[in-house]
Amino acid sequence: MSVLVVGLSHRTAPVALLERVSVSGDSLVKLLQDVHRDAHVVEAMIVSTCNRVEVYVEVDRFHAAVTSISWLLSTHSGVSMDELAAHLYVHYEDRAIEHLFSVGSGLDSMVLGEGQILGQVRSALRLAQQQGTLGPTLNELVQQALRVGKRSHTETGIDRAGASxxxxxxxxxxxxxxxxxxxxxxxxxxxxxxxxxxxxxxxxxxxxxxxxxxxxxxxxxxxxxxxxxxxxxxxxxxxxxxxxxxxxxxxxxxxxxxxxxxxxxxxxxxxxxxxxxxxxxxxxxxxxxxxxxxxxxxxGADASTDDGGRAEAVSSVRGIVAEEVAAYLSAERAARVTPTVVALRSKAAQVVETELERFAARLPELDGRVRAEVTQTVRRVVDKLLHEPTVRVKQLAESPAGDHYAEALRELFNLDPKVPEAVRRIETIDVEQGRNTEPSKKEAGL
The missing domain is CATH 3.40.50.720 (NAD(P)-binding Rossmann-like Domain)
Known part of the structure; x- marks a missing residue:
């Protein structure tokens, strides 16, 4: 699954066209629901303001999803595909994340650094949550974009560089x-x-x-x-x-x-x-x-801003965005291996329990204190054996080829592929219900 953005803004389209495509109220809800119902869309959120209309989705197929979303924008606005296509932009995976972080930081606004966009993104997030079109991927991404935007406004002069x-x-x-x-x-x-x-x-x-x-x-x-x-x-x-x-x-x-x-x-x-x-x-x-x-x-009404101050603020915010994008992608890759780590430790725990039961059956007369010490020792040995490889695979997973390490772990230990997927489903339910989805240190091998 990957994040995709399809949209148009004041940078790519005249205001007259944005006015025709912009949606609000019941029309926005209907478009959001129609996008979410598409066969290739898993999660959906729409940011619709006077300066932009952007559809954020998690998809399983890139080209099919772009075609469907473009068609829906055309259908709901009454703007022909030929006219609309000339003004649409598409961002995918890393570029989609970078774009959202830039939008939240005010770098993509008509007036540089205006803070109202944070409230507009927050409203889009809230509507998607209310309509049930949001899942763990977009929820975490948008929440992080809001944090990045707040950081950019707090740590730089971007607010002063461009008035509202x-x-x-x-x-x-x-x-x-x-x-x-x-x-x-x-x-x-x-x-x-x-x-x-x-x-x-x-x-x-x-x-x-x-x-x-x-x-x-x-x-x-x-x-x-x-x-x-x-x-x-x-x-x-x-x-x-x-x-x-x-x-x-x-x-x-x-x-x-x-x-x-x-x-x-x-x-x-x-x-x-x-x-x-x-x-x-x-x-x-x-x-x-x-x-x-x-x-x-x-x-170009914001051009009167001091060029030196504006250039410095923009450079600072771009640095923050680049740093946050890298951190987000690294954390995302690391998170992908967590279900596999949980599955490995679960399998190890099952093996330990099976062997301890067999040991107890062979020596039923063994003193309870000795039995407890043996049990503790066996579990401690397994924990220590698994600690280093599970920590290491989480570190390696942060690299661009991180998924391969999780796959190698599954092959080496013959892990049931259904177990990691079950863990992901539990995490998804937890996110949707607002529960903490961070694995325990023991589960993560820390």
Whole structure:
């Protein structure tokens, strides 16, 4: 079984196409379930954001799985295979792991180092867990990617090297409007991106912040966190007429702000939604500046970052990713031999018990204390004989050809091939039920 990634992002596709392929809510659940039902897919997870749609799977056949997943992306989005194929990328095995770690670290984001991607990957993981499409392989891989991302943000300046999308948007707003302090801001939506927007506005010194959302209670809660006020969704048009700066990011599938709703005046609108929240016709209104994800992508909005600091941060994060990928692959190869080690020690234990029973039958009159000492001695001898080879095979298993050592161990000791597979199945069940799957030191021969 191997890990495969099939997807497209802002690096390979225009925002307009990403908007058509992006899925959320029930549509995301349906796509995830359809991918998981494919005959060649064992585990599945989908990361779908405004900047990327990526399908992560564990598969038994590479080409067949790539074909199936590509077809499902085409079918669910309505984008033809001919159009979609030109923008898809595929990563397999080591490259798939490196890609996920890079994504989690912010190296692959539209705005370098933005931290929101960690929350998005975490949400994708949670959804896959809820839908039962995740198993031990992807679960451990994604958990490790989250740890790598957190480490990258903690140990380097990657967060400072690239501001968040909201921060970049505010920089563009200042270019259009001048200093933002004292201006009136309107946040449309109350989800995670809207919360980030409101908090960023507050840190930028804006004190007059209004939040509008279809569910008024959520607008109230968000407004309270930034010392702003909430307005009813029916009052959106009136609030637009009063606002200097508008940030919109809802989960709506249709346009939320039309040109008819906007009274022309000097204002800046940042549309961070996918699909678009704001009608593109708004751009033609006098005094109004509309910036969306596509225009940010075209302008390279994060290029203003200090090149020296950014280069150093990127180099540091790439070093962390390379180190973590190597460690993950080494640990994965070592883990593959564990079921074989467990099977060997199990077979040895059976042999010991059989011989001790035979010994006891031949000398029934033997003193109990002597019998216990003999039993302990025999077990100790077997443990010592097996200790070195089992430790050594685990070390050797960390090399690229590690699987061959486990195979040699099975051949040398004539181990039942069903036993290691049974151990793997138990580990799989344990992971799915949240139990500890680390073998004991005795089982691992340590």
């Amino acid at each position: 999308l909201v921060g970049v948007g505010l920089t563009l707003a200042e270019r259009a409007l001048g200093p933002l302090e004292g201006m009136r801001a309107l946040v449309v939506g109350a989800g995670s991106m809207s919360a980030l927007s409101a908090a960023t506005l507050q840190r930028a010194g804006l004190t007059d912040i209004v939040v509008v959302n279809r569910t008024h209670e959520r607008a109230v809660r968000l407004a309270q966190t930034v010392g702003g006020r909430a307005a009813e969704f029916d009052d959106l048009e009136r609030e637009l007429a009063r606002a200097d700066l508008v940030i919109s990011c809802t989960g709506a599938t249709d346009v939320v702000i039309t040109a008819d709703m906007v009274t022309p005046h000097r204002m800046f609108i940042l549309d961070l939604a996918l699909p678009h929240d704001v009608d593109l016709a708004v751009r033609r209104l006098p005094g109004v500046t509309l910036v969306d994800l596509e225009s940010m992508q075209e302008s």
